[in-house]
Amino acid sequence: MKKLINEPEDVVDEMLDGMVAAHPQQVRRLDGIEVLVRVDGPVENKVGIVSGGGSSHEPTHAGYLGPGMLDGAAAGEMFTSPTADQLGETIEACDGGEGVLCVVKNYEGDVMNFDTAAEMADMEGVEVAQVVVNDDVAVEDSLYTSGRRGVCGTIFVHKVAGAKAAQAGSLSEVAAVAEKAIDRVGTMGMALTSCVTPEKGEPTFELGEDEIELGIGIHGEPGTERTGVMTADEVADHLTEAVLADLELDAGAEVATIVNGMGGTPLSELYIVNRRVQEVLGERDIETWDGWVGDYMTSLDMCGCSITVMELDAELKELLAFPVDTPALTVAE
């Protein structure tokens, strides 16, 4: 499989340098490690927001660095959590004296490394709080799994936590709005094709011309169910119904939505899906206060989409509307 890369082992390093070259007014790299931070950070007297995880989800994570969102983003190898050392350095680099909130996606590696990093930062005198995003409704949350995965709903969590921190919220207040968002957000994804990792060079899973995967994650791991090809409307119905069933929204609820591309999906197709998602919500008398469409949390070159719905209240609306200036997301004043 052809790839626009040099060597597989250099992908993360070269991508980060390229991001810095593209956005020198917004991000800089910490010396010698695979971490990007806000160019003007750490911001004094503001809670730092740190995210991170495996690479290949671009623009997540470093694309959301900037005023109103993240202060630091640690980039692990492709689909692999950053190491605890790397995360520890990120946390310390983002402490402006008010502590640091780590936004972690629920994967065992990420949680273990963030836990260790938090202990390391604590020994250095940095106050750390942590929230774990687990929005993937495709996964059963039971004793028989590692819990639900953190996927595209993480972007909403970054957004509201970042806004609360920018408004001079305390560490516990910032963590509380992040938890509120986590409680109210659900996501489900699907794939038309597998992604192809540079290391392996061929599709992670085989999918026939007439098949799709429902309930996929963001690492090329197979989904929860394989089925025949569906139309865009059928996919939108299926994913939206699954998310709504999980959130148990009442008629009259206000929501924010993301129709997210997995990296290889034309924007035209995402708009087609979005059209139907909004119809489904309208039919249920659920009002979309804000709806995003685009590549926010990708899985390399996978074709497919995920649908995220977050139930809003006045505070979450205000935080979503708060100005943000990052490489991947801008909300104007």
Next chain:
Amino acid sequence: MTDEDAQREALLDAIESVAARLAAEKSHLTELDSAIGDADHGANMDRGFEAVVEAVEELDEASVAEITKTVGVTLVSTVGGASGPLYGGSIMSASTELGPGITAETAVAFAEAYLEKVQDRGGAQVGAKTMVDALTPAVHTLKKSIEQDDLAPLEALAKAVDAAERGVRFTTPIRAKKGRASYLGWRSVGHRDPGATSTLFILEELLETAEDHLDGGAERDATATTTPDKTPEADGDGVDGEGTDAEGG
């Protein structure tokens, strides 16, 4: 050459063999991880052990415990994911069970500590389709072989490897309850677990290195001498060192 020198040399050889084996099995492990995970286990383990070989080369006259700790620390800082803390962090913590040299007793203590740390960190029990399914029978077999059956360390290690191999086979028909494979639910059935498999590869290399170092080796150790009938092929005390690192790999 002192016993400690011999043990150190054997351990360094074992580390190189493990690194070479994981490099050779990189695609194989990635293939297994593609089926039920995210297709990176081979690359992650290879990257980690490549760094380990470089790190231990820089050590000068380090004790076996120090070398083992360096293995853990290096894996923690290079592997990432869950494997970094599980393999590396657990070796790092368990290395405190070792002294300047290794005896059968400290080998067992190390192995038990390593298993305990892996379970503390990962929360997996036997039957969850993880590395614990290979590690648990290996550690229990090593302990029983040494403490109850009075086998020579080399023979005990061979039995532990056999037990790990059976553990790996046991992962195929069961449903994953931990790790990324757990997201697949019943679809994880029918695939061998990559973490259990890499654990077995490490143990196999440690056994092989132990056998190489003991061929034509020196005197029997105390444990082995008490049961000569059961250990016709074992013939050296360096085996203790190998047994210890087997569990640490």
